[in-house]
Amino acid sequence: MKKVVLFVAVISAFSFASCKKDHDCTCTSVTGSFTGTPNVTTYTKSTKAAARANCLSSTQVNSGVTTTTTCTLD
Numbered sequence: 001m002k003k004v005v006l007f008v009a010v011i012s013a014f015s016f017a018s019c020k021k022d023h024d025c026t027c028t029s030v031t032g033s034f035t036g037t038p039n040v041t042t043y044t045k046s047t048k049a050a051a052r053a054n055c056l057s058s059t060q061v062n063s064g065v066t067t068t069t070t071c072t073l074d
Helices: 002-016 048-054
Strands: 021-031 039-046 058-062 065-073
Touching: 021 048, 039 048, 048 065
Parallel strands: none
Antiparallel strands: 021 039, 021 065, 058 065
């Protein structure tokens, strides 16, 4: 009986723990041969999946100059 109560208590503790945390998205842009300074965006109280969906890498071409932005989720 004690094992069952302990098991239920542990499961209850995990259910109260939220999967929502603060996640940092670090993006660095490279234009031609110039590398910009990293830009950090913090997604507060979000799930990892939601933060990953917002933390996107991209490539843009403007006037023949290619800018590549690489983002990583920390």
